[in-house]
Amino acid sequence: MTTNYSPQLWLYDTTLRDGTQREGLSVSIEDKLRIAKRLDQLGIPFIEGGWPGANPKDVQFFWQLQEDPLKHSEVVAFCSTRRPNTTAAEEPMLQAILAAGTRWVTIFGKSWDLHVTAGLKTTLEENLAMIRDTIEYLRSQGRRTIYDAEHWFDGYKHNPSYALQTLETAMASGAEWLVLCDTNGGTLPHEVSQIVQTVISHLSLVIGQETMTMPQIGIHTHNDSEMAVANAVAAVMAGAKMVQGTINGYGERCGNANLCSLIPNLQLKLGYSCIAEDQLTQLTEASRFVSEVVNLAPDEHAPFVGRSAFAHKGGIHVSAVERNPLTYEHIQPEQVGNRRRIVISEQSGLSNVLAKARSFGIELDQLKAEAKQILQRIKDLESEGFQFEAAEASFALLMHEALGGRPKFFEVKGFQVHCDLIEGKQASNALATIKVAVDGKNILEAAEGNGPVAALDAALRKALVNFYPQIATFDLTDYKVRILNGHTGTAAKTRVLVESGNGHQRWTTVGVSTNILEASYQAVVEGLEYGLLLHSQAAAAVKASS
């Protein structure tokens, strides 16, 4: 940690440990390293990397970080207290923790008497010994420790004096942070506030009687009551100095406290400095990056960083927003690296289309036919089933077209797709042949693929890659099909959303047809087109700035 780093609040990220408990989420070691590096850039002081004693993958992770350390953040190894009726020195899990080579270690221990007696099946005294022994041992090995008081609030409610004893024990053993964990996620903010205040007063009294350093208080919340962020804020306002959470609120059950909501609330609204201002502007991108790495769709409606967080729908106040944003937006989206969006929908009026064009850097004259034309085209397409809100790339191409400026990178002259699946024989690949013209030159290519869409996509790229080498960096990253009007009795339309990426950006294009292959073809072709458009815009921007 750089020595001049002194935030008012210490952020502690557990995306790589608690976050990975989320159902359906599973990350490789490389994924974890990529995320850790990004959190380092974001300015998060503590990054809980995993539990090397329990997860073999984590042993590797920590080892890699010893070889190639982070620049600023402290990476933290996580572990439980030693088991009952042994010593910390003889506990193999703790050896794995030491081998991880981190300066800091987080130890979690039981705060709730019931968990000790019924869960661990040991005595209340032994649990205190486990806490003391583990922390003292780690300190003797040169580690700085954070103590996570598991099930703190419920434990306190059921047996406050025992719960406080566990904290006192951790404190007396030299833990530098005592983190109160709402492990079940059931506590409410007013309770958190009152209990945190009680803890701080109580410990101050105890400290007063001994010669000890007062540890600082941290808070670790879960979202089972939709209060994780509110609880963390309540704790901070009651004196906690560390907040634990995850990017995008990933975690078990309903998730952990979402750092992407917490940080802007604490820093922009309550004035606690956590990370540098320019690091805060990276928040939205960090959120999307992490969702990308763990292969989860980003939550478009997430506070602060969601794609819809500053999306204004309905013609009524769009012009009012542009004139005076803070009367309709609670913060400036740029402060967290997000941006205002004007949503085009059935209810859109002309002002929405104009605003949207502006957001793509296109100035439309209100009186010109283009604007009305675009609006009409959108309405027509939407009534056919196109959904531009989810396919901004297709919308952008539509606008360029209406303005007469849609670049003609290629022209598909014809194609054919053939697929067979015969049970009992090995399933054959689909085969696509495509004829494309680039700069007046015809190219005929054929390709196989795992299915008709993949075959078409492969043939198209094969045909184009010599003219547009950047295509080699494009990937089809996702493919969604939604069946429209399924219950109307008429032929159901299929809407296909294809997501493409080039390594650092993703874009979505849409196709609609009663035939899924036709719909897929539309979306795939537009996906390539948009990728080429982005590339040419980036090249032009570089040229302009040199």
Place this chain on the structure above:
Amino acid sequence: MTTNYSPQLWLYDTTLRDGTQREGLSVSIEDKLRIAKRLDQLGIPFIEGGWPGANPKDVQFFWQLQEDPLKHSEVVAFCSTRRPNTTAAEEPMLQAILAAGTRWVTIFGKSWDLHVTAGLKTTLEENLAMIRDTIEYLRSQGRRTIYDAEHWFDGYKHNPSYALQTLETAMASGAEWLVLCDTNGGTLPHEVSQIVQTVISHLSLVIGQETMTMPQIGIHTHNDSEMAVANAVAAVMAGAKMVQGTINGYGERCGNANLCSLIPNLQLKLGYSCIAEDQLTQLTEASRFVSEVVNLAPDEHAPFVGRSAFAHKGGIHVSAVERNPLTYEHIQPEQVGNRRRIVISEQSGLSNVLAKARSFGIELDQLKAEAKQILQRIKDLESEGFQFEAAEASFALLMHEALGGRPKFFEVKGFQVHCDLIEGKQASNALATIKVAVDGKNILEAAEGNGPVAALDAALRKALVNFYPQIATFDLTDYKVRILNGHTGTAAKTRVLVESGNGHQRWTTVGVSTNILEASYQAVVEGLEYGLLLHSQAAAAVKASS
């Protein structure tokens, strides 16, 4: 409203008005009526149905409800105050409100001076006149009124005396509820608490000086700071008696206060009665029903009602949870109609598989080979890319198979799928032929479809529907493809998740292959199988109880 209904808090649902502002959401009149009926059953006293003056669809909606009224809930028409410089009696929008024929009307008005002068471009005095005139007019026409103070908290912060004047005006005009709206969603709970208390004291003083009935205070929050629920709870604890929100938190930008989190918090934790106990047990189903009707995927990680809300992962404490649930769960899932789930994953141990089997009603003997066999099969399949967490129906079938009890509804003997897509000609449909055996009898059928998967699905159903007429009620409701290992360089596997439904239940099945058609085929066949299994289980249950 039944006269003996006297909750301690009044719930006000705006799913059908504010909720529909969510990006990508669009509902038909029939959809709105279905939702309204469900909310009625749930016991929600106020249902804001729409804005008939602004939305033609809503005129129809209210008219339908006059013909076929709800049993208990009050349906409410929503509207703005009259425009400046006219009279309420001459305002056409208000005529539409009256035509809606509701007993209650909600009027929203400006609380923030800036919105009045810069937005509405009128005077502060005229705005007060608009509030007064509109409410008095509606009352003269026999309507009971609720006043929504738009942008209340920001308006109060910027010009408290004017904001309070708008409330006093509404109160003096006879509004029965004054709802403080955090329209920008930027307020924090401690601010809400303090401002609500201030409002209540202030109005009590004013009341004391006049002969007026004290209106009650309501709260309407948005989730831009991830505080919508916390803010609503803070307001209630400060004296508010009405909470406004939406099912699943649907709404513009980051959504409205989520009633599915609010109601259990208020009722189960804070002891405010809102709806009947047995109605609360319908909450989870109501949440899923609404998401189904609006065609949005349910949020699996939603507090209280999410599929993962009580999902326990990791072998460690699963046995502890079963012995003593309240030490690991903040409420009993059954209280909101949800259930505990044991998650099977890479980290699963034997105890997880046993617990999961139990949740499907299957008792496995710990020592028997089946349990270990299932675990091994799961691990093998998962390493190939199957993801059972998202495809519980496939998992259930796997378990039945391992126990030797997987019913053989049909056996696919062979099939062939052929599809052509020739640009320039009309895209032809895909054609599938299938040979199936049922009870030893062979059936050969062919069918066309909008694509290879649809054709296979259609042919299979055609072959089976005479034996299993219930198949006619099954629908393919969604189809998702995820490309696995896209960046490893080896042949990418494709995972297909197929969601099927029978009108009141949905289930997901999975298929994995390098060939998308093969993967789709697996998922489709299991989807039909599971639907038939459900049907036979339901039939057996009916028989058993008669």
